[in-house]
Amino acid sequence: MVRTSYREQLVALAAKIAEICGLATVAMETATRALLRADLVLAERVIREHDQIVDACMAAEEAAFVLLVRHQPVAGDLRTVVTSIQNVFDIERMGVLAKHVARITVRRHPEVAVPSEVAHDFAEMGRVAVQLGNATQQALLMRDVETATSIDDEDDAMDALHAHLFVVVMGREWQHGVPAAIDVTMLGRFYERFADHAVEICRRVNFQVLGETTGSDEART
Template sequence: MRTVFHENLDELNGQLAKMCGRAGVAMKSATHALLAADLSAAEQVITAHDQMVGMRSDAEQAAFALLALQQPVAGDLRAVFSAIQIIADTERMDALAVHVAKIARLRYPEHTVYGEVSDCFAEMGRLAVGLGESAQQVLLTGDPAEAAHLREQDTSMDDLYRRLFSLLMSPSWDHGIAAAVDTALLGRFYERFADHAVEIGRRVVFIATGALPPEDDISTY
């Protein structure tokens, strides 16, 4: 029975890693749609979210089956409960990419962002994709030290988020109120995407060590 349990748990972890990878790809496509005013790319991100919802449902059923049929204890129980949390994080990451794509679609055929703001979002997109890939990798390896490095990438995202607001508050801002609202919302979507990736790292540390690090201290593990 324990062999079957661990095989099923490994399969569930594989599902989570795949979901995380898809979220990263979605944010990459959404960023392209945003920067290039690409309606087709935006629509593809939005439509593909239904697949992520289906994957979430399948993963949740697999996790609940492990709880109901295998009665895990100790470390195994931590792994299953953490998986349930991670399922929600990965689906939310994908949903945040959808939000970016929807703003790009709303403003089409016009570009949503310009100049230095556009450069900032290009870098935020790059970081978001990297965080998605890193989170996918730590789900596959279960390495708490590797998981801790997610916080470092998130710090760079936070720096860019603050930079966005400095641009919005600058007296030289001349793109109007609608663009300012779009910029503030988009920045929040990217920042929250990064936060969810870091939360996945925290859960991996918890599975491996039995201790859930404080949100601001994950990089010490």
């Protein structure tokens, strides 16, 4: 009976972490819409609802530590619990990055924070971020190695979009001044880091399932 309860707790923890990943993804999707439309209501909703993500992350982290202390898992179960704690950190950061996007929208309102020259880039970065977030949620929920290993192309697309922003901002045709350039640079960084956190989580899914992973934890900010 105790072992069954323990297994149920592991499954519940995985489901909870996947659910929080979904919340962070929705937050970034909403923040992107707010950014492109200068929508103050949507931006303030992302900021207001961020506490929900924080509280859920704290609860999931506590549940993981309880499993460690009470059951002292080994082997595959230990990998699951430890990587779950790491994943909670990354998901919390994903939520913070969505909040940062929303804050820039609020600060620049009623103006649109992104000039027309880069609006398409940010629309695409938002799309890629949401796709990565959804894939990560699926990988977490289903322990889906195939999904976890299939996101590299989307991550490369995000990196290319991020690099293109620098080309535009540093180009001679940029006519929007330094404040707008700073906002565009920061926003690009927020999306790029969101993607990095998703990639790190997917790498850990491979570690949980297969006992091996590639690369190293780089998404620490």
